[in-house]
Amino acid sequence: MDVHQLQQQIRDYAAYIGIDKIGFASAAPFVELKQRLIRHRELGYESGFEEKDLDKRTTPTLLLPGAQSIIAIAVAYPSKMNDSPKSTRGERRGLFCRASWGTDYHLVLKDMLTELEAFILTLVPDAKLKSMVDTGELSDRAVSERAGIGWSGKNTMIITEEFGSYVYLGEMITNIPFVPDTPMEDQCGDCRLCMDVCPTGALVQPGQLNAQRCIAFLTQTKNPVPLEFRDKIGNRIYGCDTCQTVCPKNRKKYNQHQEAFKPDGELVKPLLKPLLQLSNRQFKERFGHMSGSWRGKNPIQRNALIALAHFKDETALPDIHRILQEDARPMMRGTAAWATAKILDDSSIAILESCLQNEEEESVRLEIEAALAEFKEKEENMDG
Structure with a gap:
């Protein structure tokens, strides 16, 4: 042929x-x-x-x-997304990136x-x-x-x-010797919006990404998110679309024709507090068909804590305190300590002090001590 x-x-x-x-x-x-x-x-x-x-x-x-x-x-x-569910006070939501x-x-x-x-x-x-x-x-x-x-x-x-x-x-x-197609010319021109708005400066130069600073990568790691990036993650619980959403070449590109990728708003913008309660089995049953589930529930739940801190959601403090006091995962306890400091409700002080006395993991102790230091700074500022 x-x-x-x-x-x-x-x-x-x-x-x-x-x-x-x-x-x-x-x-x-x-x-x-x-x-x-x-x-x-x-x-x-x-x-x-x-x-x-x-x-x-x-x-x-x-x-x-x-x-x-x-x-x-x-x-x-x-x-x-059509009919996107809204994030409201006490009912805050996280966000999976479009690729999930x-x-x-x-x-x-x-x-x-x-x-x-x-x-x-x-x-x-x-x-x-x-x-x-x-x-x-x-x-x-x-x-x-x-x-x-x-x-x-x-x-x-x-x-x-x-x-x-x-x-x-x-x-x-x-092994079939097909006739190659012609590569396209670069059409970005002088535009550098994606580089200018990257929250963490991960796009170090045109076409080069430092993955270690990229929020999409950071939301997938199984280790604690470095302190310098936590405030920049916002309510993203998996991935990041910023460098795509600002791109002029993506303007009015809605691409809603692929049935398999049509989003369920309750899954891709889930309520944050219920996420913290999910068992492994419940997580797989609910999110297992999505690409954003591939690292399991731990990174997603850690990111949910960061998102609740971003919203300064006082209604989440009982859940955050429970994790700080009872969760077996050091990463979750440490992130919970950091989140309590961001929400800055005085009800957290006694719980942090109690947890510090019982905590044996050094990395978590450091997080708790840093959280208590924030409360102390708040008090000093009020007194001043």
Whole structure:
């Protein structure tokens, strides 16, 4: 079969099964990317979630011997929620980022790629194929950029003309010698809004992200959030969309056509206080189908404490005090101590002092001592 005809059939079938964009790229090594990744690692900018082997990240033939091409796909996700529930006094809500709305995109895109693989094998029975979404070795963004899906923005996102940067990416390595598509020109121009508004300054230069400062990363860690970032997290309990929502290329890109990603407002903007009560089983039953659940309930509950402190929600103090006094997790006790100091209700002082006497974990003791110091400073300011 003529390769151009084959590519057109694949494009048509991809559209038929709901893939929003598809492109074809060479499977040549990503030489320039490897140099950037080496420097990225030297600077300490990695998140730790990436594939450690830089050769595997940049050499497709290591993943599929005989690889000649890569098929890149993009599937749009919504940026807007209809009938969004409101956060009100005493009933404060957190927020999952847009990439965690609806069904876990890893599952949706993997199903699409599996279906696309089956179709290709009906046309080329001896084809070799290897697909991946997000957690694979290759850089989804580098593949998409090479395949002409979009350009790499200053916020490190792939930006498409049709859907902005609100797209999930996946790819399929193959030994079929497809005709490569043409990469798109960078259309960011002089705009640097994403860099200017990043709450933590994580975008250190155009196209370079220090993941260790990125709120999206910080909300997923299983360790205590460093003090300098807690006030900047706000009510985000998973991920961050700031560098996307300010992007002019995302203006009026609502992308509400993919049924699998339509958000349930009560899940993506959940009430914060009930989150603190959930068992592991309850968390999985309620949020397990969302991509934002992949790290389990602990980071989400820690982030809920930070969000309640952000709102200075006095009605949450009984829940926060309970965690401080009874929770088995040092990270939660420490964050609860910090949250009590942010809410600054004098009812917390006796509880903090009592917990300090009984606390054996040094990191938690430091948090409690810092909280008590804030109360003391408040008293001194009132006296002054």
